[in-house]
Amino acid sequence: MSSEIHLSPRPGDWEDWRWQFRNRFKGLHGLKKLIPIPRNQEGDYKDLLELYHFAATPYYVSLIDFSDPDDPIRQQTVPDLRELFHRKGGSVEDPFLEQHFSPVPGLIHRFEDRVLLMSTTLCGVYCRHCNRKRNWSKKGVPNLSMGHVREAALRYIESHLEVREVILSGGDPLYLRDSILEEVLRRLRSIPHVEVIRIGTRAPVTLPMRIDDDLCSMLRRYRPIWVNTQFNHPREITPQSKLAVDRLVTSGIPVCNQAVLLKGINDDIKILKELFQRLQAICVKPYYLFHCDPVMGTDHFRTTLSKGMAIMERLWGKIGGLCIPHYVVDLPNAGGKAQLMPTYLLSMDGGEAIFRTIDGDIVKYPFRD
Ligand code: SF4
Structure with a gap:
């Protein structure tokens, strides 16, 4: 299917992000344009979209091969009734107690030196595996305008001298108008203790x-800024996404990737190897590979820790270190991140360490304390 043909954009529309945003596929009406919904399931889909919204940009939809029900981009985009009905024990709405660590609405202060500012509730695509999907439903959104939320959060940051790093999140902060985003950045840059x-x-990705010239020249003025994005599959690396990354990097803004390990999408050595190598080739550092969090409505995306470990084991030593992310689990109840790495040190005693190599050989390594 070509959504470009379906929507009949005029020349220049497709490349215009505002047109893309205005023409997102949204709600049940938009979903029906993409997939057939049997009449006897309409009620379930209505309930699902009430709880977890649906929206997708024509650009991202155009990457889907609709003849493949397991298409990796389709699975990240198109709502699935398993979000409502397939709920294993242990999944909760907010496993990291973000509400508990939110001293003012829209701000999370979980680690001493950094805060997360949820600057908007908007996203171009509502990723079905999102770990903040609780915020899409009305009850998750603070009962305040986003302008008030941002103002209260900025005042909090001003008065907390220990905060050296601010993570703008959301929603997706790049869906703010340039003028609003610039005002947030200007305020942050005026706070002496905020370094990054x-x-x-x-x-x-979506x-x-x-990522146009106007945005990049504005962001450039407020460096140091780091962009963390989320490519999960090599098919998301397109000429357009490559150009977007190139614009950021040549504006002096490093780009890192935080992929999520997703069952049936990228829990496969070949796919991840290609993803990480292609990211490195477009100057995106694979930074984290997150194990999919135990968030309600995402159970069908979660694979096993042992599968994740086996993939990392096979990647290590086979591709360059710059292509290898940290495989991490975000621990519930504010436990922070735990890194999962294959172990090569077998023992260390009496001035000798015993290692196994990536090929399984045993190597003795003398050392002095
Ligand atoms: S917050 Fe990020 S992961 Fe969640 S829906 Fe928005 S873009 Fe996707």
């Missing part, structure tokens, strides 16, 4: 035309 700003965004 990070922007968490999927725009390079709406790469958002």
